[in-house]
Amino acid sequence: MSKREEIQEKYGIYGESQAIKEIIAVIEQVAPTDITVLITGESGVGKELVARAIHGESKRANGPFVIVNSGAIPEGILESELFGHEKGAFTGAIETRKGYFEMADGGTIFLDEIGDMPMTTQVKILRVIETGEFMRVGSSQLRKVDVRVITATNKNLEDEVKRGNFREDLYYRLRSVNIYIPPLRERREDIPILFEKFVAEFCQKNKVAFAGITDDAMQVLISYHWPGNVRELKNFVESILVLENGKIVDANMVRKYLKYDLSGFDFTRNLPIRYGKTSEQADRELIYRALIDIKGDLIEIKNLLDNLATFISKQITSPLALPEAKVDFKTGTVIENFSLVDMEKRMIQAALERFNWNKRLAARALKISERTLYRKIKEYGLERKREN
Known part of the structure; x- marks a missing residue:
């Protein structure tokens, strides 16, 4: 086994694409040093797997490896979490507490989602990277630590600097070495390898049988867009192994679990089944996924309303297109009204007719997902007009 294969197997960085080979080569080069890595x-x-590999192959491997999700910690307590605090420094500080940097002394600290860190904290991060010095919250005593800093982000920090959301001096300090991990859709040759590894790991750990996968099913996996990348593939493997235990995985089964669309995009993903986590962690992840789904629905509603407003404005300019409300002038009662619901129904019907009932094209024109379009068609009882 080569050194590259050894690192891949040890830290779970699977793949045979050129991108993965280059990443492993960089890990081998930078790991023995104390250089900052972004x-x-x-x-x-x-990204966390790469950070673990750098630490594990370094001279600090026997020291602590502390992971900090910068975006998950509220701004008000972030500095206390990073640098610690003295007793009485603020309400609730009933005792002196070490921060993550002190906990990582002699080892490595991994600052994930560094792009979400507040500007005020970025100044102190820059200082501790350059000098190893910091002060606990509520203290005037300067402390020093020996820590290697590895950071990660899914944001473009150069753009964040231009927008004024990230300090330029910290950005240049962090990017001493920049390891970019391409999305799974840009290294599709790694998908069969990852699938095989995830299956083997899960079956061994959970004593679950795997009957195999058809060539057609693998082609569906390879052509899928994978917006959730490797994490999504792993969740998919876990779900299908449990729910289809003992069955051969075929193309229809894959489409069922991915809610696969021919364009390769994932419109309605089922909630993943998670293993090896506490109930609290699992609940929190389910809530996060639900919030993401709600956000997507709200965006679709906004797009639908924007389209509706445009449609109404066009209809008003044409006196023949918009019927007037019928009113009983004796009682002042509205007998027939042209409501927003009616307008939405007409707009969807018009889009469907325009694209000859091609639902995918109609959904794109309306800027909503096919799932929403199907729901609206059923809700309004829309039918294709038959030609005489």
Whole structure:
């Protein structure tokens, strides 16, 4: 086994693509040093695995490896979490507490989602990277630590600097070495390898049988867009192994669990089944996924309303297109009204007719997902007009 294969197997950085080979080569080069490393890439590509590999192959491997999710800690307590605090420094500080940097002394601290860190904290991060010095919250005593700093983000820090959201001096300090992990859709040759590894790991750990996967099913996996990257693939493997235990995985089964669309995008993903986590962690992840789904629905509603407003404005300019409300002038009662619901129904019907009931094209024109379009068609009882 080569050194590259050894590192891949040890830290779970699987793949045979050129991108993965280059990443492993960089890990081998930078690990023995104390140079600061910035790891970039979309969520779910495996940035933490690369950070663990750098630490594990370094001279600090026997020291602590402390992970900090900068974006998950409220701004009001972030500095206390990073640098610690003295007893009485603020309400609730009933005792002196070490921060993450002190906990990582002699080892490595991994600052994930560094792009979400407040500007006020960025100044102190820059100082501790350059000098190793910091002060606990509520203290005037200067402390010193020996820590290697590895950071990661899914944001473009150069753009964040231009927008004034990230300090330029910290950005240049962090990017001494930048390891970019491409999304899974840009290294599709790694998908079969990752699938095989995840299956083997899960079956061994959970004593679950795997009957195999058809060539057609693997092609569906390879052509899928994977917006959640490697993390999504792993969740998919866990779900399908449990729910289809003992069955051969075929193309229809894959489409069922991915809610696969021919364009390669994931419109309605089922909640993943998670293993090896506490109930609190699992609940929190389910809540996060639900919030993401709600956000997507709200965006679709906004797009639908924007389209509706445009449609109404066009209808008003044409006296023949918009019927007037019918009113009983004796009682002042509105007998027939042209409501927003009616307008939405007409707008959807018009889009469907325009694209000859091609639902995918109609959904794109309306800027909503096919799932929403199907729901609206059923809700309004829309039918294709038959030609005489």
